[in-house]
Amino acid sequence: xxxxxxxxxxxxxxxxxxxxxxxxxxxxxxxxxxxxxxxxxxxxxxxxxxxxxxxxxxxxxxxxxxxxxxxxxxxxxxxxxxxxxxxxxxxxxxxxxxxxxxxxxxx
Amino acid sequence: xxxxxxxxxxxxxxxxxxxxxxxxxxxxxxxxxxxxxxxxxxxxxxxxxxxxxxxxxxxxxxxxxxxxxxxxxxxxxxxxxxxxxxxxxxxxxxxxxxxxxxxxxxxxxxxxxxxxxxxxxxxxxxxxxxxxxxxxxxxxxxxxxxxxxxxxxxxxxxxxxxxxxxxxxxxxxxxxxxxxxxxxxxxxxxxxxxxxxxxxxxxxxxxxxxxxxxxxxxxxxxxxxxxxxxxxxxxxxxxxxxxxxxxxxxxxxxxxxxxxxxxxxxxxxxxxxxxxxxxxxxxxxxxxxxxxxxxxxxxxxxxxxxxxxxxxxxxxxxxxxxxxxxxxxxxxxxxxxxxxxxxxxxxxxxxxxxxxxxxx
Ligand code: SF4
Ligand code: SF4
Numbered sequence: 001x002x003x004x005x006x007x008x009x010x011x012x013x014x015x016x017x018x019x020x021x022x023x024x025x026x027x028x029x030x031x032x033x034x035x036x037x038x039x040x041x042x043x044x045x046x047x048x049x050x051x052x053x054x055x056x057x058x059x060x061x062x063x064x065x066x067x068x069x070x071x072x073x074x075x076x077x078x079x080x081x082x083x084x085x086x087x088x089x090x091x092x093x094x095x096x097x098x099x100x101x102x103x104x105x106x107x
Numbered sequence: 108x109x110x111x112x113x114x115x116x117x118x119x120x121x122x123x124x125x126x127x128x129x130x131x132x133x134x135x136x137x138x139x140x141x142x143x144x145x146x147x148x149x150x151x152x153x154x155x156x157x158x159x160x161x162x163x164x165x166x167x168x169x170x171x172x173x174x175x176x177x178x179x180x181x182x183x184x185x186x187x188x189x190x191x192x193x194x195x196x197x198x199x200x201x202x203x204x205x206x207x208x209x210x211x212x213x214x215x216x217x218x219x220x221x222x223x224x225x226x227x228x229x230x231x232x233x234x235x236x237x238x239x240x241x242x243x244x245x246x247x248x249x250x251x252x253x254x255x256x257x258x259x260x261x262x263x264x265x266x267x268x269x270x271x272x273x274x275x276x277x278x279x280x281x282x283x284x285x286x287x288x289x290x291x292x293x294x295x296x297x298x299x300x301x302x303x304x305x306x307x308x309x310x311x312x313x314x315x316x317x318x319x320x321x322x323x324x325x326x327x328x329x330x331x332x333x334x335x336x337x338x339x340x341x342x343x344x345x346x347x348x349x350x351x352x353x354x355x356x357x358x359x360x361x362x363x364x365x366x367x368x369x370x371x372x373x374x375x376x377x378x379x380x381x382x383x384x385x386x387x388x389x390x391x392x393x394x395x396x397x398x399x400x401x402x403x404x405x406x407x408x409x410x411x412x413x414x415x416x417x418x419x420x421x422x423x424x425x426x427x428x429x430x431x432x433x434x435x436x437x438x439x440x441x442x443x444x445x446x447x448x449x450x451x452x453x454x455x456x457x458x459x460x461x462x463x464x465x466x467x
Contacts, residue, residue, distance in 0.1 A: 001280050001282060001326055004325075004326065017254070018252070019253075021214075032162060034162060034190035036192060036283060037192055037283070039163055090324050090325040
């Protein structure tokens with residue numbers, strides 16, 4: 001349980017909790033996410049976002065990187081990523097690097 | 108028909124359990140330890156399952172921690188890329204064992220609470236000190252870094268404690284709470300006159316859970332298994348017969364659903380006697396109710412047939428005597444009304460296997 005709901009902002013540094021596993025399913029030829037009593041099938045773009053959630057890159061940085069990869073406008077990509085990560089965070093599938101959140105909140 | 112590979116499996120490692128819940132999902136005819144598969148037999152089956160496509164396992168029972176080889180089984184599964192969930196009543200666990208299971212690759216633990224209050228937990232499970240023990244196990248699991256689910260099987264004796272279960276889950280730092288209304292097959296069917304809550308309590312519970320679940324979004328995941336006795340439509344049992352998951356019993360029988368052996372006239376296979384892939388893909392019992400071709404009316408021409416797959420085959424058989432019939436929990440079933448006719452309540456039947464207790 002979390003003491004409070006997390007709001008994902010461009011400054012957040014998201015990561016997958018240790019028990020949320022992103023893999024590639026060779027048999028089915030698709031990315032797969034395994035979590036407590038749950039299996040999810042992220043599409044190619046969602047999987048690309050998740051792979052960049054390493055706890056050190058911020059959402060803004062992830063958006064910039066994906067904007068380059070997919071040659072798409074960064075604002076649009078960032079909006080999509082924020083919505084996607086908010087949804088995953090609400091299902092406790094994404095954490096944010098809290099140290100960072102605290103220091104940002106103070107500054 | 109094209110058969111998709113299975114994604115999940117529920118493994119009932121043993122029927123032994125120190126608790127005696129009157130709604131246990133094990134069959135009425137509980138088997139003793141001498142019929143359980145050996146470590147190497149389980150491992151062979153697990154490797155075959157992973158090769159076939161299984162990616163998640165629910166290690167259950169009875170009480171799975173009574174198997175002394177649980178660590179070896181967890182590590183075999185984890186080595187083959189299978190995500191392991193342990194489903195336990197927890198009274199047999201120690202702090203050290205949780206740590207070794209974690210090292211073996213266990214990803215998640217689900218601890219059942221028979222009540223949110225000490226007295227209820229003891230009354231329902233018939234085990235003294237169970238509540239405190241469960242609380243301690245929950246704390247050790249969190250200390251070991253394991254994500255925790257609190258499983259709350261709901262029936263008449265504890266339906267009033269649903270808000271307390273939410274408080275308990277928050278207090279124990281769970282990430283998931285499963286409010287699972289008891290399914291009335293097997294033991295629960297036998298005891299249904301004692302266990303089935305009344306309509307008003309069920310509706311109050313549904314309102315409450317929907318509200319609190321919304322309030323706790325992003326803090327606690329609440330999964331709600333609704334009570335289908337009072338619903339208009341059945342639940343999509345197992346996501347459809349032999350659609351993407353199967354069950355293994357302690358003696359290695361492979362089933363499309365944990366109660367499938369209650370259906371007379373279906374023959375099942377053991378994974379020790381036939382390749383697991385063959386059972387999944389071509390066995391008669393798995394193909395009998397796969398997809399929608401087998402459906403009679405009213406399901407056959409119903410728009411919901413790909414939503415609920417005609418409901419539960421075992422419930423259909425238990426109530427109508429015909430496993431292919433429309434699940435009586437559906438409003439279109441001619442027997443929908445009969446579903447709520449209760450027998451006279453007698454003594455509650457607590458599950459027991461004679462030798463279970465000395466084994467702990
Ligand atoms: S339902 Fe109760 S008796 Fe049955 S296995 Fe679970 S804890 Fe044991
Ligand atoms: S008639 Fe059959 S398919 Fe239609 S809702 Fe009822 S159980 Fe489901």
